[in-house]
Amino acid sequence: MAAVTRPRTELSRGGRAASRIITLGAIAAIWQYSVPRFGRDFMATPFGIARAVPEVLLQDARVWPGAAETFGVVARGMGFAIVAGTLIGLAMGRMPGLAKAVAPYVNGSYATPMIAVLPLFTLWLGFNTSATFALVVFAAVPPMAVSAWDGAASVPQRYLEVARSFGARRRDIWFGVAIPASLPYLLAGFRLASGRALSAVVIAEFLIGTGNGLGNHVMRLAQTFKHDQAVVAVLILTAVGLFLAVGVEAITRRVFPWFRRTT
Amino acid sequence: MTTPRIRVENLTKHYGDLCVFDDISFEIGASEIVSVVGPSGCGKTTLLRCLNGLITADSGRVVFDGADVTAPIPGIAIVFQDFGLFPWKTVIDNVAYGLTVRGTKRSEARRTAKEYVKLAALEGFEDRFPHQLSGGMQQRAGLARALATEPKVLLMDEPFGALDAQTRELMQFELLQIWDRNPISMLFVTHGIDEAVLMGDRVIVLGGKPSGIHEVIDVPLPRPRDARTVASPEFQELRARVWDLVMTVRRNTI
Numbered sequence: 001m002a003a004v005t006r007p008r009t010e011l012s013r014g015g016r017a018a019s020r021i022i023t024l025g026a027i028a029a030i031w032q033y034s035v036p037r038f039g040r041d042f043m044a045t046p047f048g049i050a051r052a053v054p055e056v057l058l059q060d061a062r063v064w065p066g067a068a069e070t071f072g073v074v075a076r077g078m079g080f081a082i083v084a085g086t087l088i089g090l091a092m093g094r095m096p097g098l099a100k101a102v103a104p105y106v107n108g109s110y111a112t113p114m115i116a117v118l119p120l121f122t123l124w125l126g127f128n129t130s131a132t133f134a135l136v137v138f139a140a141v142p143p144m145a146v147s148a149w150d151g152a153a154s155v156p157q158r159y160l161e162v163a164r165s166f167g168a169r170r171r172d173i174w175f176g177v178a179i180p181a182s183l184p185y186l187l188a189g190f191r192l193a194s195g196r197a198l199s200a201v202v203i204a205e206f207l208i209g210t211g212n213g214l215g216n217h218v219m220r221l222a223q224t225f226k227h228d229q230a231v232v233a234v235l236i237l238t239a240v241g242l243f244l245a246v247g248v249e250a251i252t253r254r255v256f257p258w259f260r261r262t263t
Numbered sequence: 264m265t266t267p268r269i270r271v272e273n274l275t276k277h278y279g280d281l282c283v284f285d286d287i288s289f290e291i292g293a294s295e296i297v298s299v300v301g302p303s304g305c306g307k308t309t310l311l312r313c314l315n316g317l318i319t320a321d322s323g324r325v326v327f328d329g330a331d332v333t334a335p336i337p338g339i340a341i342v343f344q345d346f347g348l349f350p351w352k353t354v355i356d357n358v359a360y361g362l363t364v365r366g367t368k369r370s371e372a373r374r375t376a377k378e379y380v381k382l383a384a385l386e387g388f389e390d391r392f393p394h395q396l397s398g399g400m401q402q403r404a405g406l407a408r409a410l411a412t413e414p415k416v417l418l419m420d421e422p423f424g425a426l427d428a429q430t431r432e433l434m435q436f437e438l439l440q441i442w443d444r445n446p447i448s449m450l451f452v453t454h455g456i457d458e459a460v461l462m463g464d465r466v467i468v469l470g471g472k473p474s475g476i477h478e479v480i481d482v483p484l485p486r487p488r489d490a491r492t493v494a495s496p497e498f499q500e501l502r503a504r505v506w507d508l509v510m511t512v513r514r515n516t517i
Contacts, residue, residue: 161347167365
């Protein structure tokens with residue numbers, strides 16, 4: 001008899017892929033069937049989108065420069081948010097007094113709908129990518145800070161004790177113990193922050209309207225009834241969003257083999 | 264005995280209303296191993312942490328080489344029960360930690376660490392992460408990390424308590440061999456009565472409410488000690504005595 005292992009509720013790799021393709025096929029079939037019957041003739045359909053893929057990716061001169069502009073702002077905003085959010089959260093996690101003083105404002109900016117503050121940013125900074133950058137930062141810093149705060153506040157006591165027993169100073173504990181010990185929290189923060197950053201950049205591009213980002217391009221395509229092409233441009237945003245949410249964690253596991261391992 | 268390496272004078276520690284231990288005094292000589300046994304909750308571990316300044320006692324003092332210990336200082340190192348290795352550091356960097364955190368250059372610290380990795384029989388595992396090692400190997404790394412700081416006093420906090428019985432026995436004899444080559448002062452806190460007698464030149468039995476030193480037993484067994492020591496009638500006799508004492512304080516404590 002075969003060795004008894006854990007009960008298998010998951011599908012195999014191939015089974016999983018097959019199940020997903022079937023799901024996609026079912027959605028596409030219903031969609032393709034419904035549009036001519038219930039919809040309008042400019043609406044995107046699966047076949048139309050498939051036909052538009054090479055057109056948009058290879059021939060549309062505005063897609064890649066637009067993507068570069070949009071993801072450039074996301075990258076700069078996330079870079080800023082990772083550093084600032086981690087430092088804010090680290091300080092809050094290691095200094096409970098500071099956390100008490102700052103928590104309402106961090107939580108408050110997290111709770112504020114980001115779209116509501118965009119008019120303020122455009123007034124201060126103008127209708128340009130500075131306002132977009134500011135919105136991305138506003139969206140991404142709070143989740144980063146809150147996660148880093150959780151992480152830094154829940155560093156296992158034994159690591160702190162070991163560090164102190166060997167004479168670690170505050171700086172060693174913050175950067176040598178608290179940060180590596182809270183890597184899972186930081187990664188969770190990154191997932192939340194990058195999702196919000198992508199939303200923020202597209203919202204800002206939609207509402208500011210003067211730029212040449214991918215969001216602007218989606219808007220233009222939609223308004224000129226090129227819905228198949230617009231969906232392809234949206235799928236580029238989806239792909240980047242998925243990569244930030246899932247791919248980054250996979251890379252982290254590669255780079256840090258000890259990640260999520262306890263001893 | 265010449266001047267003691269470390270002297271504990273009238274040490275008292277409370278947590279709120281709870282008195283952990285009261286008025287504890289003893290000394291550890293250079294090259295002496297003092298074992299501490301006693302029922303759970305008798306303050307063994309707290310006492311050990313007071314000795315290197317991780318915890319500050321309410322009254323009394325700890326004097327190390329003529330100076331009061333108020334904060335962790337070089338010269339006193341701890342080996343922890345749960346090993347306390349950093350999972351994000353490789354073996355070599357864990358062993359070097361006590362040096363780098365005190366400002367030694369990384370390359371130099373690694374060179375020193377390498378010697379202690381060898382001493383702890385972990386050669387070839389330098390670049391492994393803790394989760395890739397067995398419990399025994401992790402604790403050898405914990406021991407190497409403490410020894411790499413070249414301490415004059417080693418504080419052992421139930422160091423083999425988290426290991427399985429076989430590994431524990433092996434580690435006891437390995438530690439004795441390491442000590443024979445480099446006999447430094449040691450405070451050995453343990454639950455194991457055999458272990459306390461095997462390691463110690465003296466065994467302190469803690470107990471009572473509040474906890475205090477119930478009795479100190481000299482262990483005049485010859486060194487080097489090894490597996491034959493355990494088989495000797497002298498060992499068995501001492502072991503039985505300590506066992507009786509621990510059972511007595513246990514009854515009086517609970």
